Amino acid sequence: MKWPLRDGSADSVRSRNASAWLLPTGDVRTDHQAREDMRRFADSDEVDAVIVGAGAGGATMLQRLAHAGWRVVALDAGPFWDPDRDWVSDEAGSHQLYWTEPRVIAGDDPVPMGSNNSGRGVGGSMVHYAGYTPRFHPSDFTTHSRDGVGADWPLDYTELRPYYQAVEGELPVAGEDWPWGDPHTYPHSAHPVGGNGEVFQRGADKLGITTKVGPVAITNGRFGHRPHCIYRGFCLQGCKVNAKASPLITHVPDALAHGAEIRADCMVTSVEIDERTGRATGVRYVRGGVEHLQRAAHVVVAGYSIETPRLLLNSTSGRFPDGLCNDFDQVGRYLMVQGAPQTAGRFDDEVRMYKAPPPEVSTEEFYETDPTKPYRRGFSLQTVSPLPITWAEHVAGQGHWGGALREYMRDYVHWSCLGALCEFLPQADNRVTLADETDRHGLRVARFAYSQCDNDRRLVKAAQQVMEDILHAAGADEVITFQRYAHLVGGARMAARAEDGVVDRDCRAFAVPNLLITDGSVLPTQGSANPALTIMAVAARAADRLLARP
Amino acid sequence: MRGDGVTPGGRQPRFPGFDVLAQSGHWDQVTAGVVLSRLGPREPMRFFSPAEEAIARPLLDLLLDQRSEPRVPVLEMIDSRLAEGSTDGWRYEDLPEDGQAWRDTLTALDDDARDAHGSGFAGCSGDTRTALIQAVQDLGTEKWHGLPADRVWSLWTRYACTAFYAHPWAWNEIGFSGPAYPRGYKNAGVGRREPWEVADREDLDPVRDRS
Numbered sequence: 001m002k003w004p005l006r007d008g009s010a011d012s013v014r015s016r017n018a019s020a021w022l023l024p025t026g027d028v029r030t031d032h033q034a035r036e037d038m039r040r041f042a043d044s045d046e047v048d049a050v051i052v053g054a055g056a057g058g059a060t061m062l063q064r065l066a067h068a069g070w071r072v073v074a075l076d077a078g079p080f081w082d083p084d085r086d087w088v089s090d091e092a093g094s095h096q097l098y099w100t101e102p103r104v105i106a107g108d109d110p111v112p113m114g115s116n117n118s119g120r121g122v123g124g125s126m127v128h129y130a131g132y133t134p135r136f137h138p139s140d141f142t143t144h145s146r147d148g149v150g151a152d153w154p155l156d157y158t159e160l161r162p163y164y165q166a167v168e169g170e171l172p173v174a175g176e177d178w179p180w181g182d183p184h185t186y187p188h189s190a191h192p193v194g195g196n197g198e199v200f201q202r203g204a205d206k207l208g209i210t211t212k213v214g215p216v217a218i219t220n221g222r223f224g225h226r227p228h229c230i231y232r233g234f235c236l237q238g239c240k241v242n243a244k245a246s247p248l249i250t251h252v253p254d255a256l257a258h259g260a261e262i263r264a265d266c267m268v269t270s271v272e273i274d275e276r277t278g279r280a281t282g283v284r285y286v287r288g289g290v291e292h293l294q295r296a297a298h299v300v301v302a303g304y305s306i307e308t309p310r311l312l313l314n315s316t317s318g319r320f321p322d323g324l325c326n327d328f329d330q331v332g333r334y335l336m337v338q339g340a341p342q343t344a345g346r347f348d349d350e351v352r353m354y355k356a357p358p359p360e361v362s363t364e365e366f367y368e369t370d371p372t373k374p375y376r377r378g379f380s381l382q383t384v385s386p387l388p389i390t391w392a393e394h395v396a397g398q399g400h401w402g403g404a405l406r407e408y409m410r411d412y413v414h415w416s417c418l419g420a421l422c423e424f425l426p427q428a429d430n431r432v433t434l435a436d437e438t439d440r441h442g443l444r445v446a447r448f449a450y451s452q453c454d455n456d457r458r459l460v461k462a463a464q465q466v467m468e469d470i471l472h473a474a475g476a477d478e479v480i481t482f483q484r485y486a487h488l489v490g491g492a493r494m495a496a497r498a499e500d501g502v503v504d505r506d507c508r509a510f511a512v513p514n515l516l517i518t519d520g521s522v523l524p525t526q527g528s529a530n531p532a533l534t535i536m537a538v539a540a541r542a543a544d545r546l547l548a549r550p
Numbered sequence: 551m552r553g554d555g556v557t558p559g560g561r562q563p564r565f566p567g568f569d570v571l572a573q574s575g576h577w578d579q580v581t582a583g584v585v586l587s588r589l590g591p592r593e594p595m596r597f598f599s600p601a602e603e604a605i606a607r608p609l610l611d612l613l614l615d616q617r618s619e620p621r622v623p624v625l626e627m628i629d630s631r632l633a634e635g636s637t638d639g640w641r642y643e644d645l646p647e648d649g650q651a652w653r654d655t656l657t658a659l660d661d662d663a664r665d666a667h668g669s670g671f672a673g674c675s676g677d678t679r680t681a682l683i684q685a686v687q688d689l690g691t692e693k694w695h696g697l698p699a700d701r702v703w704s705l706w707t708r709y710a711c712t713a714f715y716a717h718p719w720a721w722n723e724i725g726f727s728g729p730a731y732p733r734g735y736k737n738a739g740v741g742r743r744e745p746w747e748v749a750d751r752e753d754l755d756p757v758r759d760r761s
Contacts, residue, residue: 388720
């Protein structure tokens with residue numbers, strides 16, 4: 001009997017993306033020979049596409065285009081990581097994983113950057129994301145017509161569904177059958193749950209709130225040459241096991257095998273335009289202090305929500321005096337973060353939340369608009385499990401210092417911690433512009449202004465209340481909440497008309513026909529979902545559309 | 551490696567006999583190199599001037615309640631970060647970048663001490679220093695020497711906590727098991743421990759038993 005190949009089955013994945021089978025077996029995590037043998041293009045070669053940024057969006061694009069036979073090179077400002085050599089099981093020692101070039105934050109509610117929301121190097125922010133990979137709900141694509149807030153995408157959920165399924169197979173995603181949004185299943189079964197997940201499940205059960213284990217892009221069982229997760233708890237410091245998915249291991253190996261080049265440690269300084277034709281001709285970049293210009297038939301920008309707008313704004317020309325693709329003053333606008341209050345509860349039992357991956361259990365019960373509530377849209381709740389330094393920030397955030405801080409911290413093993421993702425609404429004035437100060441390349445740095453609206457504040461309050469209720473129901477004798485933000489999307493959004501956005505539904509710039517943007521900055525809304533999976537799915541779809549109509 | 555479970559200030563441990571460093575033989579080499587270097591000799595002070603050092607040291611001792619040896623060398627760790635520009639990069643629009651913000655706020659704290667007590671911060675008694683620091687925290691979102699007090703407070707505590715809780719002695723104090731690659735954890739779950747982990751003596755619940 002011949003078994004049909006299901007999308008997400010290992011055989012089906014291998015035929016379209018063999019990355020997991022191209023990684024080395026045994027205790028070494030990087031195929032150094034493959035990197036040594038990697039194809040290398042000359043700057044003067046007109047490659048089919050040059051991609052700026054090798055994170056979730058850029059590396060997915062790279063693999064899809066290379067697999068289809070395109071000659072592609074991805075430039076990344078950071079290193080080509082080797083998990084064995086470069087990553088450690090240590091919070092303070094992981095500082096190099098983050099984008100730490102200067103940036104200015106402003107507005108009524110400025111958003112701190114750094115470790116929480118910015119990546120660097122091949123794999124991008126997915127190197128240090130927790131690993132949650134939920135889909136957006138169908139409603140996220142029509143929030144304006146449905147709820148009168150946010151924006152409608154020029155794309156609907158069903159057009160993205162096959163790409164969600166494909167990427168879930170490639171990561172692969174582990175979790176229980178998912179009842180929310182568009183109900184679906186996952187290729188890997190759910191992981192066992194640690195102390196923090198147990199507490200969440202216990203409290204939610206008592207209140208009649210449904211929780212599910214997952215969805216996490218962490219192998220539960222062998223997948224190709226990737227081993228099973230060992231539950232070491234340092235997902236946010238880069239996975240040394242090759243169990244947690246990032247494009248470094250899920251898409252780059254297959255791209256290299258199909259002749260793609262990764263050019264690391266290259267800071268792209270501008271996209272070049274032919275003033276006569278209005279087409280992009282390549283990108284200017286600095287490597288080792290020397291300026292280069294890589295020629296390309298297509299330019300794909302995937303630098304994420306701060307650096308993508310910054311690159312466009314810094315790429316001025318006669319045709320685009322206010323920045324590339326900025327004819328309608330849309331570049332940098334509608335940038336979103338999620339409100340991410342983190343509520344912890346104290347238990348007499350030891351929880352030791354640092355064991356097992358921080359991403360364990362979620363609920364999307366509060367995701368959709370509830371007409372009885374004084375706010376539109378909603379939030380999701382997840383386990384977060386901070387390690388000591390991040391936990392100290394939570395405790396110090398209560399105002400504790402000195403002896404009180406030390407005593408609270410000594411109690412670490414007794415605490416359980418949940419996080420919310422609140423769907424903050426896209427607003428035109430939440431945006432990236434250029435500050436007057438410059439970085440070491442002489443480029444003007446990004447100024448990111450953020451202010452919350454009333455709906456945002458109401459959501460945070462509601463989410464905090466539910467987390468406190470759950471922890472109390474589970475038996476907590478004290479709860480403490482720390483206000484923070486998570487994730488970035490928007491800043492160069494897709495729209496139906498050039499007046500309302502920067503790219504069309506296929507991620508093509510309205511203003512420059514051979515320029516694409518395929519990262520989180522194209523998302524018009526964000527839901528209450530972690531964005532990585534959606535960024536990859538949107539990029540995979542954009543690749544298909546580009547291949548069909550170069 | 552001394553396997554005697556050193557804690558900062560030798561504070562009476564809630565996890566008697568727990569020594570995270572006794573497990574360092576099970577850590578991968580790269581991680582062990584990074585963590586164990588925190589126990590070794592420090593670079594000489596490079597960023598802070600002697601005058602700034604005299605203010606920063608008692609400030610950090612108070613923020614982290616480090617009253618006696620052995621101390622986690624928090625000031626030296628912060629000095630290294632600032633000397634190397636190993637910051638998070640971003641800054642609030644109404645604060646200078648981190649290094650300058652440290653210099654400016656240490657000077658401001660010293661000015662407060664001189665204005666109120668006629669001597670610099672270093673020359674004040676412990677109680678006076680505590681009151682001076684508390685006054686900054688109490689300002690909340692108001693301005694302090696032209697800077698938003700809550701963001702100054704966040705700068706101080708963020709750097710202090712990042713240094714202190716990066717140190718294995720602090721992990722001994724809080725019962726944190728530290729790096730776990732390539733071994734991983736086998737006993738996750740409420741009330742479960744690895745064979746080398748030590749149960750909390752549970753003689754103190756900071757919620758119920760706080761005075």
